[in-house]
Amino acid sequence: MSDYAEPISRLIEELRKLPGIGQKSAQRLAYSILRRSREDAERLSRAILDVKEKIRYCSRCNNLSDQDPCHFCVNPNRSPETICVVEEPNNILSIEKTREYHGQFHVLHGALSPINGIGPDELRLKNLLARLKEGNVKEIIIATNPNVEGEATAIYLAKLIKPLGVKVTRIALGLPVGSDLEFADEVTMCRAMEGRREL
Numbered sequence: 001m002s003d004y005a006e007p008i009s010r011l012i013e014e015l016r017k018l019p020g021i022g023q024k025s026a027q028r029l030a031y032s033i034l035r036r037s038r039e040d041a042e043r044l045s046r047a048i049l050d051v052k053e054k055i056r057y058c059s060r061c062n063n064l065s066d067q068d069p070c071h072f073c074v075n076p077n078r079s080p081e082t083i084c085v086v087e088e089p090n091n092i093l094s095i096e097k098t099r100e101y102h103g104q105f106h107v108l109h110g111a112l113s114p115i116n117g118i119g120p121d122e123l124r125l126k127n128l129l130a131r132l133k134e135g136n137v138k139e140i141i142i143a144t145n146p147n148v149e150g151e152a153t154a155i156y157l158a159k160l161i162k163p164l165g166v167k168v169t170r171i172a173l174g175l176p177v178g179s180d181l182e183f184a185d186e187v188t189m190c191r192a193m194e195g196r197r198e199l
Helices: 006-016 023-035 038-054 089-096 126-133 148-164 186-194
Strands: 079-086 103-107 139-142 167-170
Touching: 006 023, 023 038, 079 089, 079 126, 089 103, 103 126, 126 148, 139 148, 148 167
Parallel strands: 079 103, 079 139, 139 167
Antiparallel strands: none
């Protein structure tokens, strides 16, 4: 038997299904929702339903958007000659924060992970290959995560794309700004040495 009234229990259980939300966080969120006005709760529920009803995949790059093609794909100020390939839509935000990249994007919605049953067929590659066949793309920048799955995905993409005559690059990986060399593991240090550039 639950210590909470059934509606509170249900709300906590649903909140716990969100990534990074454990039992305590779910309880805090549930009680925060209870303390707010009915209008706040309605706005929250409407926002959740709007996301489910209005957000879809861009048919060109697979980004999540309320328009198709998305605003990155239709922006005339973005170069179609460069495509940055990322694992998830939220990775685009990290790249956009730099204000240095002015090309287009492609979202895979995952990374190769045989253990989790994710092979090449589970990645969203078909429309990337179609874009490459248009002949406008000169460079693919692979910006997958610096982990085993991300590295495997980067290698697979390079082998898939290079024969098409398109330049394939990988984002530099290494030491974060503000860190100390003594705390770097050997893989990070190796990547930092490989990614060095002339000053």
